[in-house]
Amino acid sequence: DAGVIQSPRHEVTEMGQEVTLRCKLISGHNSLFWYRQTMMRGLELLIYFNNNVPIDDSGMPEDRFSAKMPNASFSTLKIQPSEPRDSAVYFCASSPAANNEQFFGPGTRLTVL
């Protein structure tokens, strides 16, 4: 099994640009989580989906952030427009069920200049 796949692995962009992060779940898993990690704030849950349905998006920092899950195996996290304070590592994780162990992808390291 390939595990959780994230792309791109690194993204450097300029302030104001749109950024789209992608995640492919482990086959058979039905819960997906987006996290953001910074030195100052640690690992923060942004949003999670269960069976393609967004369950809790209270961690999404503001309207510039949006997440979709167009099918059972794929999700995107979009930031538009991006700001320097969005610089962080964004992790996607999947789980066979909402309360089970979460398997993390390798992360996308985002730098907004």
Added chain:
Amino acid sequence: RKEVEQDPGPFNVPEGATVAFNCTYSNSASQSFFWYRQDCRKEPKLLMSVYSSGNEDGRFTAQLNRASQYISLLIRDSKLSDSATYLCVVNAGANNLFFGTGTRLTVIP
């Protein structure tokens, strides 16, 4: 107040030493507890779940104290390969999953 609090360390210990990390949580309704390990520039990975009766996996022992709302991780006979950041994770139900900011451990030869 943060949902989960951890001592960030760093903990620098010699090989063979025993080291313990504690983590406190604020929600008394929390239902499940985990320790994750994160290596530098890598993703977090589950180290072990924490059960009410305490549990052991080789050199690692996890304990839960519901009355005082803390969990602990004990590492015996530290190896160089144990150097990592250890994240305390608390699930308060309805998948309200909260991660601590992590405790950094460096095992020195």
